[in-house]
Amino acid sequence: MLKIGSHVSFSDKGLLTATKEALTYGSSSFMIYTGAPQNTRRKPIEDLYIPEGKEAMASAGIGEIVVHAPYIINLASYKEDTFDLAVNFLQEEIRRTASIGVKNIVLHPGAYTEKDPEYGVARIAEGLNLVLEGTKELDVNIALETMAGKGTEIGRSFEEIAAIIEKVRDNHRLTVCMDTCHMHDAGYDIVRDIDGVLRKFDDVVGLDRVAVVHINDSKNPQGAGKDRHAPIGAGWIGFEAINRVVHHDGLKGRPFILETPWIGKDGSSERPMYEAEIALLRADVEERFGGEFLEDVERLHHFYDKSDIEPRLYVLNTWELLKSDAKARKADPREPMERLYDLAVENRVLSSDYSEEQINLRLTASLAGKELLAKL
């Protein structure tokens, strides 16, 4: 079975809350941060509802899940206090990960700030050696994430990931988390040549190292070095390319995790599109949402045809306009999904009883393309 899910909240009742949320999206896997990603405050392990969560996972058929380490960990830092905090806190996170019964903790390798990439790679390896040594008895791997290359972050190329692995003694406990948005933003052509990209990865790092795949679309064109996620189909990668990643033989059996942004007119109405994204990638939209949902998506396509809108082109042109034309952005800062939402509402394409979320789920599905829907 395809292992697919999203980032979910680990607050309140910890693993139990996370599992319940994941099930509302129809997930068969999920990813958690053990606490706020931007700080080191953590609840005691007894308060994380681990037995209850595991029971809920087992009865729902959720097996493998993933932990993500917080962003504040920077193993590439030349500052002693930042580096020490990173080493110590990552060890604590690995112990928590082991207690939850999770095999892989995803880590952003680090940012070299005022130094240089070579320094960054060596420093990260130094940190990983300490971390792995201090957690030797635990069966947890560190999954180094492929990064977009914004700022001074390390991990923008497969070679950088390989260089870290090579410098670490106990490197059998190092795995990799691929991120589609990051690889695309770092310049890899996952849209037209996923086979070539995975072949390259296999040559440089080895595909057997890949333990997790983050599936995100990108608000920027290939090579932009930006790292801004978009819902699947609402960015430069597109549904078809992400679908090829999820079903690629070379990545079979890995958990695929969405970290796509929530969509809504304002902060309080923002909702995740995970449920639609998962159903589309698993090709069970009708089972999940019912036949009427697909009729609505057809209605949207009929509207696009009538209005001379090619939805993918519309999305990409809007991102391009927002990026390149400051005046136009100031006059109308709405992102493509919001513009499509407004068009659908103004033209009464869908039932007026629908909530904003219900409309957005249908819009997300419409971005998978009508050819694909015909095949479902």
Ligand SMILES: [Zn+2]
């Ligand atoms: Zn990440």
